[in-house]
Amino acid sequence: MRKFSQFIQQTSFTKAEIVELLKASDNDLEHLFAVANEVKKSHVGAKVYFRGLVEFSNVCSKDCYYCGIRKSNRNVRRYNLSDEEILNAARFACENNYGSLVLQSGELENDAFTLRIENLLKQIKKISGGALGITLSLGEQSSDVYKRWFDAGAHRYLLRIETSNRELYQKLHPGNHSFEKRMACLNDLQRIGYQTGTGVMIGLPFQTIDDLADDLLFMQHFNIDMVGMGPYIEHEETPLYELRNVLWPIGERFITALKMIAVLRIMMKDINIASATALQAIDPLGREKGVRAGANVIMPNITPGMYRNDYALYQNKPCTDEEPLQCKVCLDARLSLSDSEIGYGEWGDSKHFFRRNQK
Ligand code: 5AD
Numbered sequence: 001m002r003k004f005s006q007f008i009q010q011t012s013f014t015k016a017e018i019v020e021l022l023k024a025s026d027n028d029l030e031h032l033f034a035v036a037n038e039v040k041k042s043h044v045g046a047k048v049y050f051r052g053l054v055e056f057s058n059v060c061s062k063d064c065y066y067c068g069i070r071k072s073n074r075n076v077r078r079y080n081l082s083d084e085e086i087l088n089a090a091r092f093a094c095e096n097n098y099g100s101l102v103l104q105s106g107e108l109e110n111d112a113f114t115l116r117i118e119n120l121l122k123q124i125k126k127i128s129g130g131a132l133g134i135t136l137s138l139g140e141q142s143s144d145v146y147k148r149w150f151d152a153g154a155h156r157y158l159l160r161i162e163t164s165n166r167e168l169y170q171k172l173h174p175g176n177h178s179f180e181k182r183m184a185c186l187n188d189l190q191r192i193g194y195q196t197g198t199g200v201m202i203g204l205p206f207q208t209i210d211d212l213a214d215d216l217l218f219m220q221h222f223n224i225d226m227v228g229m230g231p232y233i234e235h236e237e238t239p240l241y242e243l244r245n246v247l248w249p250i251g252e253r254f255i256t257a258l259k260m261i262a263v264l265r266i267m268m269k270d271i272n273i274a275s276a277t278a279l280q281a282i283d284p285l286g287r288e289k290g291v292r293a294g295a296n297v298i299m300p301n302i303t304p305g306m307y308r309n310d311y312a313l314y315q316n317k318p319c320t321d322e323e324p325l326q327c328k329v330c331l332d333a334r335l336s337l338s339d340s341e342i343g344y345g346e347w348g349d350s351k352h353f354f355r356r357n358q359k
């Protein structure tokens with residue numbers, strides 16, 4: 001077996017090597033994080049880019065077994081921000097020099113929703129004078145809809161594959177959700193010209209380290225531009241909660257999520273990697289630790305405070321009692337403590353996207 005220190009010089013890894021890296025502990029683990037952080041600095045720089053996250057509605061037509069805002073959860077108070085509230089969030093992002101905005105909501109597929117987003121995109125472009133980058137995270141849609149939104153000004157899209165293991169995917173979703181559809185959507189997004197982001201949950205019931213290694217290989221093979229992945233956190237009002245006794249301990253899920261970030265950074269040196277908010281649901285310094293393990297994007301919540309408690313995908317979601325400005329002040333302080341500069345006023349696009357399109 002080769003020495004661990006040799007592994008981390010490589011760019012391509014066999015599955016067995018990835019598994020070995022994901023099992024790193026003690027000194028090897030510190031070494032892994034340090035190398036990933038170096039790779040980040042030399043390929044995408046030391047800056048952390050902000051994407052102001054607007055969770056504008058928790059109305060959802062899907063019923064994923066892990067998600068707190070699934071359609072069948074009757075205990076959720078459903079909300080839908082007005083267009084004006086969304087535009088105000090965009091103004092906040094502009095005024096505070098966040099380079100970009102993410103519009104996220106529960107999943108809806110209908111004409112009224114398509115049109116609403118299309119209009120919002122045009123208005124956000126207008127009020128920011130084109131200065132604000134816009135990412136969408138609105139789930140599975142037809143390729144026509146993706147194209148309309150792209151033409152209206154969105155240029156990045158996040159759609160997590162959740163797990164690249166088809167059988168596991170099926171176990172986590174009702175019969176009418178399909179892995180093939182998810183894959184087709186990712187292909188559409190990439191073909192249309194979006195900077196395409198995906199991601200997985202880490203520590204799902206039945207998930208193995210082998211699955212996680214396959215997830216990283218999937219991302220590399222698909223040539224993604226951005227990734228957001230974080231630990232799975234059980235939610236009491238979901239069917240998957242029944243399986244809470246078979247889960248890895250929460251600390252294990254957390255550390256494995258950090259290792260996933262670090263290994264992917266070494267494999268795909270110039271992509272954008274978000275430090276998932278779910279990391280901070282487990283550890284108060286979770287997002288900073290994600291940055292230290294190789295992430296370069298943070299998505300501060302800029303949803304008006306009064307709605308935040310109702311967008312609980314998982315338990316212990318951080319920042320639910322804060323207002324947008326409090327999160328800004330907090331993150332400024334946190335990141336300066338963790339020795340990272342914030343890329344204010346910059347889009348911080350995925351370098352990988354441009355390199356992939358030059359070929
Ligand atoms: N734990 C962690 N992440 C979750 N998500 C949904 N439910 C949970 C949960 N219980 C993630 C999914 C989804 C993203 C918006 O939130 O990966 O794609």
Ligand code: FES
Pocket residue numbers: 300318319322326327328330331
């Ligand atoms: Fe929201 Fe710290 S980032 S309170």
